[in-house]
Amino acid sequence: MDSLNNQVVHEFRFFRVYKNGRIEKFRSTDKIPPSDDQITGVRSKDVVISSQPAISARIFLPKIHDPTRKLPVLFYVHGGGFCFQSAFSSVFHKQVNAVAANANAIAVSVEYGLFPERPLPACYEDSWAGLQWVASHANRNGPEPWLNEYADFDRVFIGGDSGGGNISHTLAVRVGTLGLPGVKVVGLILVHPFFGGTEDDHMWLYMCPTNGGLEDPRLKPAAEDLSRLGCERVLIFIAQNDHLSAKGRLYYEKLKKSGWVGIVEVVEHEGEAHVFHLKKPECENAVDLLNKFAAFINFTSQRL
Known part of the structure; x- marks a missing residue:
């Protein structure tokens, strides 16, 4: 036996x-506690979004130079193949901390349920609940003081890497379909996103018992979903040696042809592999990715 x-x-x-x-x-x-970064001045803390199901987040607040000036908000969804990693892991704490500092933005990094304890679509539903929680502060009377006091809800961005990029796409589709009262999502940032068409498709199908097969729009973005993305601009990062790079390019091409009215751009880093910026954050291309990520938030915000 x-x-x-x-x-x-x-x-x-x-x-x-x-x-x-x-x-x-x-x-x-691994998981590390929130902390105050003595170098950048970014502060972080953890909050509970829901107790049932268990959903939480780590919030990053950059150094406040002008208390009267509201800051853009980044809702970040970490990667990890839908089954590992965390908003509280050292690699994502450092990454989101750096983005908050460089973009001078409040970042909310959501901690969603992972397979197998919580099979898909839990990650999608938890992340949507997290984004709605952020929106609940739009009238300045939500449960989190940092968002009430400092957030500009007309400058909200959604972003994520790998599987988190996949989830971020579905969030933008929901915003475009259902709306998000009190909030304007202006930008979507996808870093090496997973969109099917690889050997990992059957892994995703296994993790999602209620799947719609290989044409499931969460796995393979549908043209009708792309056409109603609830944002004005999209930035896609691709790594040349990433096994997901072809699907990132295909997403770009399909989005341009979908009828979506917005601006989409692609940044490709030559000679790099999947999520290289997390594995070697000090390298030249990782610094470039971070700078372009932050610049996208700042440029888009300044144009509003």
């Missing part, structure tokens, strides 16, 4: 599944 239960029935990029239903993940996730 033990030998049968230890038989592997599915082997994916991030985990394997045994005959007895046990799932073995190939990666673990």
Whole structure:
């Protein structure tokens, strides 16, 4: 019986599944507490968005130079193949902290449910609940003082990397379809986004028991969804040696042809692999990515 239960029935990029239903993940996730960055002046803290289901976030507040000036808001969705990583992990704490400092923006990094404890579509629903929670502060009477006091809800951005880019796209579609009262989402930032068409598709289908097959619009963005993205500008980052780069380019082309009325641009970093900026944040291209990420927020904000 033990030998049968230890038989592997599915082997994916991030985990394997045994005959007895046990799932073995190939990666673990570290978590660090929020902190005040003495170098950049960025402060961070954790907040509870929902207790049932459990949804939380880490908020980053840049150094306040002018208390009367409201700051743009970045709603960030971390990557990790929908099954690992965290808004509280060291790599994403450092990344979002750096974005908040460089863009002079408040960042809300959402902690959504992961597979297998919470199969898909939990990550999509949790992230949408998080974005709605941010919007609940638009009248300056929400539960989080930093958002009430400093956030400019006419300058909200959604962004994420890899699987988080995939989730970010679905959020922009929901904003365009359902609206987000009190909030204007002006920009969408996708860093090396996952949009199907690779060997990982069957992993996504396995993680999402209620999937719609390989044409599921959450896996493969549909033209009608692209046409109603609820933002004015989109920035897509591509890495030349990333196995997802072709799908990032395809997203760009499909978005331009969809009828969506907005501006989309692509930045490609040559010689780099998937999420290289997280693995070697000090390299020249990672610094360039961070600067262009922040510049997109600042440029778009200044034009409003």
